[in-house]
Amino acid sequence: MNDLKWKVCGSEYIHKGPWATLRYDKCEMPDGRIVDEYYVLEYPNWVNAVAITGEGKVLMVRQYRHAAEIVSLEIPGGVIDDDEKPEDAMRRELLEETGYQFDDIEQIATIYANPSTANNHTYCYLAKGGKKVQGQKLDEHEELVVEEYTIAEVKQLLFDNKIAQALHCSALFYALHKLGEL
Structure with a gap:
């Protein structure tokens, strides 16, 4: 089976709050393509x-x-x-x-x-x-x-x-x- 996981090359936070945080990651896909800005919402569990x-x-x-x-x-x-x-x-x-x-x-x-x-x-x-x-x-x-x-x-x-x-x-x-x- 192919490895589908992306490699995170860097992250930058846009907003940090008590209930939600927003960051974007720069990622490398398994085939080498780069995703410059992938937005991620961080929440508590x-x-x-x-x-x-x-x-x-x-x-x-x-x-x-x-x-x-x-x-x-x-x-x-x-x-x-x-x-x-x-x-x-x-x-x-x-x-x-x-x-x-x-x-x-x-x-x-x-x-x-x-x-x-x-x-x-x-x-x-x-x-x-x-x-x-x-x-x-x-x-x-x-x-x-x-x-x-x-x-x-x-x-x-x-x-x-x-x-x-x-x-x-x-x-x-x-x-x-x-x-x-x-």
Whole structure:
């Protein structure tokens, strides 16, 4: 098999921010062609979880997403802090966003939002047996509503294209397969 990987000859940063960084790389392709400016968005890695309560309900969150200008129905998740382990980040996000604690949590997939332009990935989890232990503790610019659905309702939402976040749809399909629901 041919080696398809490009060699990075140099990089220059255009913007460095807390949530996104933009750089361009000068690259050499395997056949020697040069790509002078290949733009890469650097993001922190993310986590998300299909979270099922002890009563068998799937926790979903509804929130406004400004870039797309939509109110989006999603699964809980967020950014992994600097030196945080992905599973710890997922437990923290579940607690902050929903107030639920989960002891049974397993990674079911690692996916990329857009590997052609962004360097980060998302760890997807299946969390089961959640118990409500506190109220929400949201970030400064976070405002979301927690909703509960049956597995049958979540499947219908997916099939009706009512869940717009592609990374969350992927995690839901992985979880539904793991649960024997597909």
